[in-house]
Amino acid sequence: MSRPTVLNSGIQLDARGIGTEDGPRVVLCASLFYFRLPREQWRARLEQVRASGYTCVDVYLPWNFHETAPGRWSFEGRRDVAAFLDLAQETGLYVIARPGPYICSEWDGGALPAWLGLDPELRVRQHEPRFLDRVTAWFEQVLPLLAERQYPAGGPVIMVQLENELDFFDCEDRAGYLTALRDQATRHGITVPLIACSGQGDIEGATGNVPGVVPACNFYPDDDSPDIEAEVRRYTELLADRDLPLLITETNRRHRTLRRLLASGASLIAPYLQSSGWNFGYTPSTGNWGDPGNFMSHGYDFGGYVSSSGAERPEFAQGQVLARVIDTLGPRLALATSALPRVQVTADFPTSSSPSALDLDEGGQLIAVPHLGTAPGRAVVRGVSVAVAPDSCPLMLVDVPLPSWGCDATLTLASADLVGASDGVLTFSSEVPVTVVLGGTRVEIPAPAVGTPERTAAEGLTLVALAPTDAARLRATDRDGTVHLTDVPPRPSTTPPTAVRDVRQRPAVAPEEPAGTHELPPTLESLGVYRGRGTYRTTADLTGVDELLLVGAADIVDLSIAGRVHPTIAGFGAAQRIDVHEATGRVAVEAFVEIWGHANFDDARLPALRLGALRGLGTLWTVRDVADVSxxxxxxxxxxxxxxxxxxxxxxxxxxxxxxxxxxxxxxxxxxxxxxxxxxxxxxxxxxxxxxxxxxxxxxxxxxxxxxxxxxxxxxxxxxxxxxLRAELLTLEPVTDWSCAVQDDDLLTGFAVEAGPTRDVQLPLALEPGEETWIDLDLPPSDDGFLVRLDGSQLRVTGWAAGECVGRVWVGDRPAFSGGDANVLWIPAGWSGLTLLLRGTAGPGSPELRTLRLESPDG
CATH class of the missing domain: 2.60.120.260 (Galactose-binding domain-like)
Known part of the structure; x- marks a missing residue:
């Protein structure tokens, strides 16, 4: 394989790691997405990442978030990505920018604009002129913005990712496609390293093996697997052969696993998604998590160290401890090379099948010893028995010379994380007793309790052990062992849940825009609706017809035939048989179709889950005959x-x-x-x-x-x-002569924010299947905002606040949802008022909103 040329602007990549103008670095990177947060929270979230000890954020830039309709660009308000990058710079964070054009991220269409699918000759993610022309328009908007904010010339951007996990996709000319993207980046002045991540280890599939495009890897292992190290070391070695470091651009969030990746040679570790957020409005994708075909929830949360609402979870403190280990070892660790332990490591607990080690730059080794079990255990390292806490992965030091830390000795063994080292003082973090061997002297330090450091001395050094909770807050340790910790931030106050029953109901409904008559139902995108919904109306002769066949419908279809509303169809384009034996003659047919997101992954099992697939009613057929052809x-x-x-x-x-x-x-x-x-x-x-x-x-x-x-x-x-197997043949006739009307997201949002007449009503509020109503309510002041939890049945609910659609929930019988809590809407602090659009659906029980509950986030 040819070795990629690494473009350089203050960032150097080689087999020993990442070099910056400030020296070599191991980079911990947290995903943090401006488009999933209110703008007024950007700074606080960035500062929170910095407080975690992480030094970088990775940031997708979704194309269709900024090009909201063909040729209509927006980089203002919550779309002002330049302001977000400037805040990252002010906060002291590096940035890995990921402008796509495809990003995945469980985002609508993977950020590819929906209208691309209207051109039958345009092929997304291919070396194809029609697609590349559209990509050029996007890159002309976004790449100069990134080029102006590159490191070190006044900006935080240290890498730019081209594409995303292309090895999952059947790209016909990977080299040509990545070359075209690379050339656009360099033409716009991008001089920091250009990277491309492999989603399943196919490095050439992700990069096309194009010079100037650096391969990165995404790993999502089973956290309890004993084989993580062997897999990761293989990629460390493959990339070292190209004189490149292992850059892990996505991985699991658990720090026990991240430690194993670090010890296996990773120079960049970017767990996805450490700092969670929200899918506002009509932005989530439809995806294929588990069984094909489900919806992403309003909350976008996979259990990272910060919740969607900004609450810090226990992993946050673990991140701080790991960051202190990395800072303490500094260049020794940043310039370390991947190896196997030079000493024997055994354990009486489940652990790695092949432990990893790093040869530190100034001598000695760092050895990761993961405890994959649940009971206390002991390991034997270099012939010394040491305690290891369950569900942990201490980074043990072996044969490390100490002169640079004020001691003419060798740290023969330390069984716990080294979180501080200064002239004559070594500070460790552990929840179990710590074993330290200095030269020939062995010292046992009792397990420290929270708030009670343990101190001892040996070979002219002061040794201090802290509980991990205290180590996360460590500022400094004095020569005498006095420990200085940061203050514990006050716990945010929580307000007891409040039940809301008094609301204001609007008599009016949102207007529709006529969208013409058509022989067969058109896609919503062809009617100019890329986010929103539409209604299809016709009459059909159902004389002698017992069933209909609906083919290609997506995303959500409420079908009314002869006045009967059928249960909601959410089949992602799969053919659906519809029983209509009770209807006869010419009857009214009405189909209400909502877009809940375009596919972010290319899943061939269902038509609407193909990347670039369009939305709409599809084709409705009358079934005239059924014959067995088995x-x-x-x-x-x-x-x-x-x-x-x-x-x-x-x-x-x-x-x-x-x-x-x-x-x-x-x-x-x-x-x-x-x-x-x-x-x-x-x-x-x-x-x-x-x-x-x-x-x-x-x-x-x-x-x-x-x-x-x-x-x-x-x-x-x-x-x-x-x-x-059996087979049957259905003889079909199409239902024709449709009239259409549409409501895009702008129309619905405009109606939601309009002031109009209302009447006071008290919940519960009952609806008929297919019926809609709008309600308004005021929200009390709150420093943290509210989670709005709806108690009811058979309702789809869309919410607006402060002039923006916050999201959608589905109450009652519904398809599968993924992500965070699918049962709540989040109203950020300062987003005044709340407007809800309720739509009744057919199914078990009757549509009804019984009550609304306002809850404190993470309360």
């Missing part, structure tokens, strides 16, 4: 000769388990039809008329066919019991 399939493969056997679909038996078998059959239909493959568990491959095979998944086992005669081939791994 029989009379010809078998190809695994049989002796002609003629080909005729069997049921999946019904061939042989001993060659797991090898592919192909079944073919002719299908005839005078109209459009849909082939439904029932019983699919593992994916099967289906081709029509010898065309390109398509993978059919259990989540959407349908193939639409035009009128005519078709040769169908189904290929699947052989199963001796036949696999249990």
């Amino acid at each position: 029989a009379l399939w010809s078998v190809h493969g695994h049989w002796a000769g002609g003629p080909a056997p005729l069997r049921g679909l999946g019904g061939w038996s042989s001993t060659r388990v797991g090898l592919p078998v192909t079944y073919t059959r002719e299908i005839r239909s005078a109209t459009a039809s849909a082939l439904h493959v029932l019983g699919v568990v593992e994916p099967v491959r289906v081709s029509v008329d010898n065309g390109e095979p398509r993978t059919v998944h259990a989540e959407d086992p349908w193939i639409l066919l035009p009128a005519g005669t078709h040769q169908i081939s189904v290929t699947m791994p052989h199963h001796p019991s036949g696999g249990g």
Whole structure:
């Protein structure tokens, strides 16, 4: 492999680590996203990261947050990223800027604007001129802004990431694509290192192996795995062969794991998402966490050291302790090289299968000894038995010379974290007894209690042990062992939850904008709605029709047929059968469709989860006939000769388990039809008329066919019991002649902030399925804002405050949600008033808002 050229502007990357104008650095980096926080909280959150001991924040810059419609750019208010970067500089933090163009981040479309999907020839994340033309427009806006704020010339930006985890995506010309992005960055004056992260270890897949693009790695291991070190060291070695450091741009948040990564050679450690935030408005993606197809909650929180509302969790103090270890060892650690322990390490507790060590720059080793169990244990290191607390990973020092710390001796062994070293004083952090061996002298320091340091002396040194809680607050230790700690910040006061029953109801509803008539339902994006919703109306002749087939609907569809509102459909484009046997003749059909986010990942199992997939009603078909076509399939493969056997679909038996078998059959239909493959568990491959095979998944086992005669081939791994597949053919006619009306996010927000007539009402408030109402309420003053928790059933609720949409929740029977608490809206401090749009949905129980509860964040 060719070695990338490292562009340099005060930042040097080589196999020994990261060098800055102020010297070599191990960088702890916390994700902190300006677009998920109120602007008035930016400084406090940045200062909080700095107080954690972390020295850097990584910052996505979402393209579609700044280009809100084609050619309409916004960098003001909460979108003023330049002001955020300037605050990071004032706070003393480095910044890794991640402008995409694709960012993932569980953000709407991964930050790719929704209208890109309207051009059928534009292919996202490809070396393709139409896409690159749009990327150029984005980069022309954002890259000069970053170039002006590069380190060290008056700015905090030390690296710029191009793309994001491209190795997850089927990019046809990785080298060409990354070269184009690199060239744009350099043309706009980016001189700090350009990086590209691999999401699953495919370095070339992430970077295209393009000179000038530095590979970085994202690791999300099982925190309890004994094999983390061996995996990470492999990448440390691979990158060292290129004379590059291991940069971990995303990983887990637990500091026990982060210590293992540090000892395995990482120079940059950036856990995602340490400082949480909020998905305001219409910005969350639809994703594929676990089962394909779910929604991201208003809260964006994966358990990092700071909650969405800014509360510090126990990991915050652990971050401070780790940062003190890194600061104490300084260049010794920053210039260390990855190694294996030079001494034997054994343990009576679950630990690493292959412990990692670092050869420190001035001699000696740092050895990580993770305790992966839950009971107190002991390890033997360099022949000395030492205590190790459960669920910990002490960074033990072995054979470290001490002259630079005022002692002409060698630290033969220290079983605990070294969090302070000055002339003649060594300070350790531990919750269990500490063993220190200086030359030939062994010292046992009792386990320190919180607020009670333990002190002893040996070989002319003062040795001090602190509980981790105190070590997190350490400012200095005097020569006599006196410890100086920072003050404990006062705990924020919490207000008891308040139930709200008195609200003001608006008689008016938000206006719709007519969007024309169409033979077939158009996508919402083609109607100019990139965030928002629309209504589709028509009449359909349901004479003799028992069911409809809805194909391609996304994200959320409330379908009303002949006045009956059906349960909400959230199938992410999968075909949906709808029972309409009670309706006959020409009846009104109305479909209310909401966009809840475009896919941030490319998941082929469901149509609406493909990256760039559009939103809307899809196509509604009447089902005129259903025929079983499970029989009379010809078998190809695994049989002796002609003629080909005729069997049921999946019904061939042989001993060659797991090898592919192909079944073919002719299908005839005078109209459009849909082939439904029932019983699919593992994916099967289906081709029509010898065309390109398509993978059919259990989540959407349908193939639409035009009128005519078709040769169908189904290929699947052989199963001796036949696999249990069946097939049916639905004969279809499209429902046509639709009229459309739309409400984008600007229209809805404008209506929400309008003052209008209201009437006082008292909760509970009942609605009918499909009915909407708007309510207003005043919020009492609060220094921390409020969590608004809704008690009710069968409601979708959107909230606005201070002129901005804060988010959405779904009360009652609903699809799966991921992220933080999906049951609350957060109203930041100072965001006056609250307006809620309630929509009733069909399902178990009746739509009703019983009460609102105002809670203190993290109270």
